[in-house]
Amino acid sequence: MARCARRATRSRPAPNRVLATTLDPGGFALDERHPKAAYAPATDAEFAARLRACDANGEAVVLFGGGTLQGLGFAPERYDVALSCARLDAVIEYEHRDLTIAVQAGCTLAALERRLAAHGQFVPLDAPRIATATAGGTLAAGWLGPRRAAYGRPRDFVIGTTVALADGTLAKSGGMVVKNSTGYDVTKLYLGSLGTLGAILRVNFKTLPIPAARRLAIARLPEATRTRAAEHVAALAVEPTAALIVRGFADEVDGRDGVDGRMLLLFEGSERLVERATRELRSALGSAGVPETQLIDAGASAAFARIVDAYVSSRGRRSATYRSAGVPSDAPLRLEAFARVARVNELELESIEDARTGDVIARLSTASEDDFAERLIAFDGERRTVLSEARVIAAPATARARLDVWGAPPASLPTMRALKTRFDPNRTLAPGRFIGGI
Amino acid sequence: METSSAERLRERLSAVLGAQGILSSREDLGSYAFDAFCEDRLPDAVALPRDAREVAAIVRIARDCGAPIVARGAGTGLCGGAVPTAGGVVISFSRMNRLLALDAPNRRVRVQPGYVNLELSRTVASHGLFFGPDPSSQKTSTLGGNTATNAGGPHALSYGSMSAHVLALEYVDGVGEIQRADVDDAGYDITGALVGSEGTLGIVTAIDLRLLRLPRDIRVCVAAFPDVESASETVSAVIGAGISATALEIMDRTIVGAVEAHFHAGYPLDAGAVLLLEIAGEQEDVDYAEGAIAKLAREFGALSWRSAATARERDALWASRKGAAGALGRIAPNYYIQDATVPRTRLPQAVHRVNEIARDHGLTVGNVFHAGDGNLHPLLLFDRREARQVAAVSSAGHDILAACIALGGTISGEHGIGYEKRETLPYVFTPEDLATMQRLRDVFDPARHFNPDKIFPSGAVCGEVRAPRDAVAAGA
Numbered sequence: 001m002a003r004c005a006r007r008a009t010r011s012r013p014a015p016n017r018v019l020a021t022t023l024d025p026g027g028f029a030l031d032e033r034h035p036k037a038a039y040a041p042a043t044d045a046e047f048a049a050r051l052r053a054c055d056a057n058g059e060a061v062v063l064f065g066g067g068t069l070q071g072l073g074f075a076p077e078r079y080d081v082a083l084s085c086a087r088l089d090a091v092i093e094y095e096h097r098d099l100t101i102a103v104q105a106g107c108t109l110a111a112l113e114r115r116l117a118a119h120g121q122f123v124p125l126d127a128p129r130i131a132t133a134t135a136g137g138t139l140a141a142g143w144l145g146p147r148r149a150a151y152g153r154p155r156d157f158v159i160g161t162t163v164a165l166a167d168g169t170l171a172k173s174g175g176m177v178v179k180n181s182t183g184y185d186v187t188k189l190y191l192g193s194l195g196t197l198g199a200i201l202r203v204n205f206k207t208l209p210i211p212a213a214r215r216l217a218i219a220r221l222p223e224a225t226r227t228r229a230a231e232h233v234a235a236l237a238v239e240p241t242a243a244l245i246v247r248g249f250a251d252e253v254d255g256r257d258g259v260d261g262r263m264l265l266l267f268e269g270s271e272r273l274v275e276r277a278t279r280e281l282r283s284a285l286g287s288a289g290v291p292e293t294q295l296i297d298a299g300a301s302a303a304f305a306r307i308v309d310a311y312v313s314s315r316g317r318r319s320a321t322y323r324s325a326g327v328p329s330d331a332p333l334r335l336e337a338f339a340r341v342a343r344v345n346e347l348e349l350e351s352i353e354d355a356r357t358g359d360v361i362a363r364l365s366t367a368s369e370d371d372f373a374e375r376l377i378a379f380d381g382e383r384r385t386v387l388s389e390a391r392v393i394a395a396p397a398t399a400r401a402r403l404d405v406w407g408a409p410p411a412s413l414p415t416m417r418a419l420k421t422r423f424d425p426n427r428t429l430a431p432g433r434f435i436g437g438i
Numbered sequence: 439m440e441t442s443s444a445e446r447l448r449e450r451l452s453a454v455l456g457a458q459g460i461l462s463s464r465e466d467l468g469s470y471a472f473d474a475f476c477e478d479r480l481p482d483a484v485a486l487p488r489d490a491r492e493v494a495a496i497v498r499i500a501r502d503c504g505a506p507i508v509a510r511g512a513g514t515g516l517c518g519g520a521v522p523t524a525g526g527v528v529i530s531f532s533r534m535n536r537l538l539a540l541d542a543p544n545r546r547v548r549v550q551p552g553y554v555n556l557e558l559s560r561t562v563a564s565h566g567l568f569f570g571p572d573p574s575s576q577k578t579s580t581l582g583g584n585t586a587t588n589a590g591g592p593h594a595l596s597y598g599s600m601s602a603h604v605l606a607l608e609y610v611d612g613v614g615e616i617q618r619a620d621v622d623d624a625g626y627d628i629t630g631a632l633v634g635s636e637g638t639l640g641i642v643t644a645i646d647l648r649l650l651r652l653p654r655d656i657r658v659c660v661a662a663f664p665d666v667e668s669a670s671e672t673v674s675a676v677i678g679a680g681i682s683a684t685a686l687e688i689m690d691r692t693i694v695g696a697v698e699a700h701f702h703a704g705y706p707l708d709a710g711a712v713l714l715l716e717i718a719g720e721q722e723d724v725d726y727a728e729g730a731i732a733k734l735a736r737e738f739g740a741l742s743w744r745s746a747a748t749a750r751e752r753d754a755l756w757a758s759r760k761g762a763a764g765a766l767g768r769i770a771p772n773y774y775i776q777d778a779t780v781p782r783t784r785l786p787q788a789v790h791r792v793n794e795i796a797r798d799h800g801l802t803v804g805n806v807f808h809a810g811d812g813n814l815h816p817l818l819l820f821d822r823r824e825a826r827q828v829a830a831v832s833s834a835g836h837d838i839l840a841a842c843i844a845l846g847g848t849i850s851g852e853h854g855i856g857y858e859k860r861e862t863l864p865y866v867f868t869p870e871d872l873a874t875m876q877r878l879r880d881v882f883d884p885a886r887h888f889n890p891d892k893i894f895p896s897g898a899v900c901g902e903v904r905a906p907r908d909a910v911a912a913g914a
Contacts, residue, residue: 097678171874188630209680327544
């Protein structure tokens, strides 16, 4: 039994990194709106107390993790106070033999990744900019990455949370076990709520063992090979954990486009399995008329991270990026719809088409900043009929206010409004930022 | 309900559903008075809707009549979740049991809530697909019931419980409106919040599910151990070493004896415990994992190792495991099953405590559990005609839950809270945690028509159970 002794650990920020509780609000502007004050509470209780005070004073609060995905959603209607999780960045508990870890919301994904990697584990969040992105912020933003078809969504790895509600209530759900059917899974509501229902302060994850081998295969697609190549890849015995068809993103993503773009496939598993997958892939692509496949082994993880970063990377103030979700089989049609409307509005289109999840990432840009906003707004108006569900995931602040950033609201919008009213009746948390102006 | 109110309820339901759509005779109602938990109460009516529109009508009528509404799948739940404890209408989905749409290329399917779990994997197998969650009751339990309890089963270890597989839901809310939620919708994840809510937030009328590609190689092995503790140590070591298995199940000598007498699958009868494990994937990885697990098993004292040679042998081993609870009827008239979950490193301690508690209460315990998930299922054997045994079982059950909470675990891994464990919920959650959950309920069913008396502690007891919570933590 002695070998099962729990080894809980608690890491504290180094003294020279300790932030003041009161921060300069200048660093927390959002869409050209500036808060009057910014705080970085040092404990859950302090965070909850600060929130309660704001709620009582009628001050609107925007929650901050690393700020990497603050480009999502509408600008807040009111914005008085920024509350940062920067001082809540500890690993609370890591029992690596349980494959579970609990972190504070402000723990960066890079810190989480490093800590887990020391024991050969990971959580497949596939979020961009991990050096600054935090666990809480990434989950609040509802980030979805390319490997979710293989491993599951980020939400499937969250086994518990502690949240501060607007009135200062500290509430937990779930726990530190990997299988749990005890009470409502309220956690699901906070994930993807963009900080409009409560402040995630603690996240418990289950983890996975890192596969022994990871290989990124990159293939230029010659003219008229895309469809066959995609079909052959879909029929592979060993499925890639990510299968992306990229067009453009030359500065961000490895490989170079053929006429039909390029294919990037991530294979993960034992070394023997990855070897076999490579042989089968080369044969499959060869028979689809794709002659060359470049392989990246040692740098596969870094190259994959560059792909994920590209999802929200911008070309200054002359680009905007949409994400369209749907089933894989209609992804080519949705991409074609983007291309059509982009052409009409003389916008350049770069895309990442995800053959496994069905996501289409579309980055639209112009050569100069001058007429970009105007064309983008025209594009956004026209796409509402053909790509009504697509959402904006990155756009310049100047244009965002005039875009339909959430896409058409689902039929469940009235229920969502009722949830907001019940969890945050004073609309303290990021008012107006969420879908339907919630 | 009063006789006249119940009569009016039945008349109104009958007017909408027709004579075939409602059961009201005492004999018929008796069949819907209980589930697999030992509590029963006659409903005032059983409604048998054919579609979502009829479900919505039932909800509106029941609301008007002030009648509680209890959704029921196959009644295999172990916590009294489908027992109409306050009377009212039971909605049975026996006529909403179809597969509505299969989209094999995109690995999605839409089913009605009465569709049986096992039927789904059988139906989609010809497309090279299967459905992940496989509760032991899967031959009869329905996907609606599975959704309500966030069911898992042995393969939840690898594939996750229902919440990882439900992609969209159509449901009827507390005011009788048909609603739809999809995990890919922008906005709050209503789908995720509804899964596992045990019929208290809405009545699900259609479910979109994720399907998985069938693995090319599936290997099922059985390792025999001198005792449950050494088998549990092996499982903790396998998990800790990051070796991928799709199922890691343990049965102790009591259970193995019962299942062998019933199924004759070839489990070793002389072992203190057996570990049933499954590894699935491509052959290279399966070979590797089997070798690695067998090595660990030997290190922890395994007495033997056997790999099923044929698909038939494999199926027989699984059929025995999934039929374990039923097979116990050979050795005791009644059993009481627990569903606690502990962190996986705590498994050996948890099993040790379970056996101690059973012994202290003079009870025989059979342990059959999803070891890979830390999900314990001790079965306490008793005869419900003996009052002393019933009391001992109740006391032991409480002590087991307390022990598991003290080890960092929780009180339900896959069955839910239902009626049975609602007074135990405050051992796990603070009043603030529970009040936050109630906010969710306020939105979906403010009048509490859906499945009253379930999940949450009754008001009177709520304050009283605060004291044991501290005592539990201190005493273990």
